[in-house]
Amino acid sequence: MPLYWFLGPLAGLLGVGCYALVGSRRPRSDAIVYGISFLCSVLALGASLTHLLTAPAASTLTLPLGLPWSGVHLRVDALSAFFLVIVNLGGAVTSWYGLGHGRHEQAPERVLPFFPAFLAAMNLVLLADDAFTFLLTWEFMSLMSWALVMAHHRQAGNAHAGYVYLLMAGMGTMALLLAFGVLAGADGGYHFADMRAGLLSQQAAALVLVLTLVGAGSKAGLFPLHVWLPLAHPAAPSHVSALMSGVMTKVAVYGFMRIVFDLLGEPAWWWGAVVLALGAVTAVLGVLYALMQHDLKRLLAYHTVENIGIIFIGLGLALAFQANYLNDGAALALSAALFHVFNHSLFKSLLFLGSGSVLSATGERDMERLGGLIHRMPWTALAFLIGSAAISALPPLNGFVSEWLTFQAILISPELPQWLLKFLVPAVGAALALSAALAGACFVKAFGITFLGRPRTPAAAQAEETDTRSLTALFVLAALCVLAGILPGLVIDALAPVVASLNGAVRLAAQASQPWLTLVPLAEAKNSYNGMLVLLFIVFSGFLSALLIHRLASRDARRGSAWDCGFPDDNPAGQYTAGSFAQPIRRMFGSVVFQARERVDMPAPGDLRPARMTVSLRDPAWDYGYLPLIQVVNTVAGRLNHLQFLTVRRYLTLVFSALILLLLGLAIWR
């Protein structure tokens, strides 16, 4: 598929963004903006899917824009085509959702211009083929998403979220800028082809790895660079949260893969160890953070951190395998990571859109004030349930397949010769298993407290089902979750060109030819999984038992009040809440990780005030990372403050001595 097929949709997105700058106050402008965004995303989705499935040679294009001596280089190859599919699928679904959901927007002029521009920016990052274009579009993407985060800037906390996001994004871009600088070397070849051809010393390559981990990792949400993510993602309007969490983090993963797997050349084994360790810590801490949240959207945002950890575990394994020339293992690990990228973009978008429907129906994000929504919003509840089951890695849905593949990759890793890896990989496997189990608990809580039980507030009791357009978007994503779960072989075959392009032409065996479309990643181990049959068996035995019982035994049902051991409580406040659901896990893990402390304030006998329990949690990333850093910066700034109040004489002396020092340095260095 030639590249200019993408230029039309991109021009459309940018154009409708410009229109919205002037026309967003007009009636029906939201329909125009989201409609055109939807059309453009579908066109770009078609183009990228065609490119991915037919796997032609990379197509390039140079536009006479940008820097006069280089121009803007664009290129689409298998890797960018795969991520283009994810971006445009997410873009199409969220635009469609926006067609229904956009009516609820209070300040459309703060959302409509930036939404299509954000989509275009993400597309452009994936198409960029030189460092200048990449950084420019990356920063454009950050700024557009920042503008969307600030859309509701008067709500408490959103301004702070935007500020933290802007700082972290700026730091990340700086790290990427330095990484590209090291990659380009002294000759300054900023075209990606030059970087691919260039040879780096080991130290320089290690420096690039670290800078990329900071730059792309902060955008993706690697611990401890994740701190902006749970603040900023929930602050944006819900369909934008879905894009930021489900899609933009994947663009960051793309940045990491493009630099480390494509441009940087052959990896050293310890790169794998570093990425694996980071991924494992991120996965476990991400889900623990998520379990402690009561805000539905913030819980989802923290859960993104966990999934990014799982993706980076797959990438780290791939690096370790590649460094030891075990390309079959690397193909498996890469497929697992890419499959999880795809899955996460599906179910996280689904869950954020679902939480958006809940938010617009009730005006509440706090789970402690929801409940019982399954009665009032049955379809939203069903879609959210499918998303929750998929993200908790339950068979036969798609989340399980990518975790299964990651486990399979871990199981062949005793072949790795390095001792550190031999100790690290089993621990990473345990961490992955732990995070999968905790994710189940997390989503029992998220779905159970929000949708089940009895309504805890009048707002929840009077919620109305969301509109049909939003529901269509939810069910498209839910259907894709089921399909990717029962036909994983097709997804893996579609991923194979991407894997081959990053892995010295080694890929997994074609899966579509397996009998019954069974998934058999490595032929010699004969490990197989067939989601379709598992689903069929469950449906069959479920229906069979239901039929038999209804025919032969009883089918009577009567409604009565709840049993509750004989003392049913009419007050819905007596139900289990999000806080009480997470209390056992908070005691088990939180007392160590978050220094969780419970303080009970019990009034004396005869005193009529209510007893109170307060829970305090501390965030290790802020406590040990950012707050000391902020303190150091403040101290240094305070010390340097008096430099602002010197006389002209002193300033001249300073300038002169700085010049001499620099010249001296130059003389010594030469």
Next chain:
Amino acid sequence: MALIIDWLVQGFQMLLVLALCPLLIGFVRKVKARLLRRRGASVLQPYRDLRRLLLKEVVLAESASWLFRVVPYLVFSAVWVAAALVPTFASGLAFNWTADLIAIVALLGSARFFLALAGLDVGASFGGIGSSREMMIASLAEPAMLMMVFTLSLLAGTTQLSSVAQYLLTDGVGLRVSLLLAMLALFIVAIAENGRIPVDNPATHLELTMVHEAMVLEYSGRHLALIELAAALKLTLYLSLLACVFTPWGMAEAQAGWSAYLLGLLAYLAKLAVGGFLLAVFETGIAKMRVFRVDEFLGAALMLGLLGILLLFVSRSL
């Protein structure tokens, strides 16, 4: 012909576990009663209980949703499918390639996920306490179980349960430290996941021991029957798994002939009986522990499992 026999064996195995599981529960209860010098109910009592529950009408709470009515069928079929894929009397099941050990663990996880949701559905406080504790226990038990799975598959080179059983049966694995650790881990997980003493007490409705029983407190009639049946199936599954992996002797190989199948069946029944007896003895000899001691108990299982894998990563002969 071979295909037909394979399918027949698979079908028989599905029905066998379903038919046997209430008997196992009855047997364990009987042994426990005898150990306490009571006479106890007949070993067939669970069948009578199931029949009684199936014939009764269902009383639904007013706040129960459609999910509450679907979950019993979902839980039962997920556990049944998982139990049907664990070799009992013969390895080489016809559908063993459908789901490997990791998938079996995850299927049990699915059942637990939906049961925990059902516990929250009515909006009564007991359901919530049960769901919350069940998920806490699972958050450690499931990784420990996966560690055991890793140990086995590192040894046998596959996660396919039938192939693992075949390997352990034929290749003369001998005594391995890692296998011992995995067995201990699996035993602890089996105790916890089936809600037995010391983690939970299946015989009481006291508030402090309530995990599984609290979660399903609002269920009645045929729904309760299905959930009880699923719980019995789960116990059978765990005992079968322990038997198939750590004492594979007597199990028939694929297409071994009728006499081998009969021998395998007898061996399986004997193994279940021994397993049930040991479980009853263990339960009688130990006291229920506090809920917040459970994490230490299960953490030990996780650490044992991890140690087993570490040994295998270091040397394939440990």
